[in-house]
Amino acid sequence: MTQYCNSPGRMAIILLCMTFVLIMPVQAFTADSLDITIAKNGDATAVFRFTLEGLIENAIPQSMLEEQLIKGLSSGSEPPTLVSMDRSRATIVLKKFANTYDNPQGTDYQTSSMDFRKAEIALKDSAVSSIITADFSPETATLIFPDGYVRTFTNIESLPSITHTVIDPVKAASAKAAQTTTGILPVIPAVAAQTGTLNVTSQPEGVTVWIDGTNYGNTPAVFPGIPAGEHTLTFKKEGYTPVTKEVNLNDGMTIRLSVYLAPAEPTPTQSPVGALAAGVAIALCLALWAARKR
Numbered sequence: 001m002t003q004y005c006n007s008p009g010r011m012a013i014i015l016l017c018m019t020f021v022l023i024m025p026v027q028a029f030t031a032d033s034l035d036i037t038i039a040k041n042g043d044a045t046a047v048f049r050f051t052l053e054g055l056i057e058n059a060i061p062q063s064m065l066e067e068q069l070i071k072g073l074s075s076g077s078e079p080p081t082l083v084s085m086d087r088s089r090a091t092i093v094l095k096k097f098a099n100t101y102d103n104p105q106g107t108d109y110q111t112s113s114m115d116f117r118k119a120e121i122a123l124k125d126s127a128v129s130s131i132i133t134a135d136f137s138p139e140t141a142t143l144i145f146p147d148g149y150v151r152t153f154t155n156i157e158s159l160p161s162i163t164h165t166v167i168d169p170v171k172a173a174s175a176k177a178a179q180t181t182t183g184i185l186p187v188i189p190a191v192a193a194q195t196g197t198l199n200v201t202s203q204p205e206g207v208t209v210w211i212d213g214t215n216y217g218n219t220p221a222v223f224p225g226i227p228a229g230e231h232t233l234t235f236k237k238e239g240y241t242p243v244t245k246e247v248n249l250n251d252g253m254t255i256r257l258s259v260y261l262a263p264a265e266p267t268p269t270q271s272p273v274g275a276l277a278a279g280v281a282i283a284l285c286l287a288l289w290a291a292r293k294r
Contacts, residue, residue: 157213
């Protein structure tokens, strides 16, 4: 008899605990590091390390993670190729990650940029967005060039494009020999930077313009010297709903943008009362059933 009396209470507590766990948000995915090793031809191999956390560690299908990683690490004209992946690490080949330019002493490498937020946005639009939160921006991102030069970035939402010159010993020796013979060092032509311009106006004015995660200033404004390629523009102003746009800027191009931000509506606070009420109702039904059994 004592067992029956205690059983409904115990079951109610268990149900309430389960309900509480189900309605709590869980940080499921955290990017740890991204190491990109660039080959001589400009292709690259990326090693992406991450951590799955919380009670739903095994609830994220690996196929979904693979799809979002491919989106987040997309950079060049060709889509990335996934070589291998487990529950903590992925290896990906990035074709044409860096453009190469010859000069009299070696080769200039200009890397592609990456926007890690693409994967986060895609995951938010998926069916599991209500129970899974993810941070695809790695704590550290490292670029390793063919000559061993390393460039490291920390806590960034996007990886910028950078240029590095790899010295070829044979070309450098030829240049030095020419200097010794003629006394004049051959002129090394500088690689012309491929840039464009953004001319941005907005309604209302005073909107902050973020380009690939970097604050460039407020509207209205003209932003010259933006590297050519794909960029993610985010427009923010307190009291208004942010707007995000994707642009593809060509060398020498000027893109004119006119952006409208709608006033932000108060976000209703989601309450777990409904879920808790369902859990309590189930517990009461079980308690009544146990009482009748007595």
